[in-house]
Amino acid sequence: MNGIAACTILAGMLIAGASLAAANAAPQGDPLRGKGLYQACAGCHSLDENDLGPRHRGVVGRRAGSLEDYSYSAALKASGLTWNEATLDRWLTNPSALVPGTKMFFKIDDPQSRADIIAFLKEQK
Numbered sequence: 001m002n003g004i005a006a007c008t009i010l011a012g013m014l015i016a017g018a019s020l021a022a023a024n025a026a027p028q029g030d031p032l033r034g035k036g037l038y039q040a041c042a043g044c045h046s047l048d049e050n051d052l053g054p055r056h057r058g059v060v061g062r063r064a065g066s067l068e069d070y071s072y073s074a075a076l077k078a079s080g081l082t083w084n085e086a087t088l089d090r091w092l093t094n095p096s097a098l099v100p101g102t103k104m105f106f107k108i109d110d111p112q113s114r115a116d117i118i119a120f121l122k123e124q125k
Contacts, residue, residue, distance in 0.1 A: 026089065027112045029119025037117050044106070047124055053104065057124045059083050064099075075101030088118045 044053040054070040061084065065077035079099045081087050087098075092114045095104040108114050 026085070027115040029115035029117075029122075031116070031119040031123050034116035034118070034120030037113055038120055041106075041117070044104075056121055059124070060085075060088070060118075060122045073099075073101055073103045075099050076103075085118055085122075088121070089114050092117065 041053075041056075044051060045056050047055060047057040049055055050067070050070045054067050054072070061082065064079050064081035064083060064087075065072040076099055081091075081099070083091075089111075090098050091104075092108045094107050095102050108117070
């Protein structure tokens with residue numbers, strides 16, 4: 001095989017690999033869209049006050065079940081999770097699958113919507 005053919009094959013392999021990686025990457029979140037989508041969460045949650053669910057300000061980076069003034073399920077307290085983009089995405093996909101015995105049941109099927117809500121929550125420090 002000559003050098004030009006080898007370079008062409010290698011370039012094709014690199015482009016295909018990059019395309020596959022991009023297809024498998026999580027969607028980029030839009031915090032402005034996430035703010036609007038967060039309204040669906042407001043039936044149980046608030047940014048600054050505990051309600052049926054715990055407050056969300058500062059949730060990204062927080063250990064799950066760690067707010068002292070909220071009554072979490074024993075399952076969530078014992079989960080060992082820390083809320084980051086990956087754990088929040090898994091949580092919003094199916095809370096009961098991630099932490100069996102949790103009180104939360106609301107799921108968000110759309111990956112882009114989850115990414116947008118997470119992007120919004122990341123800004124709420």
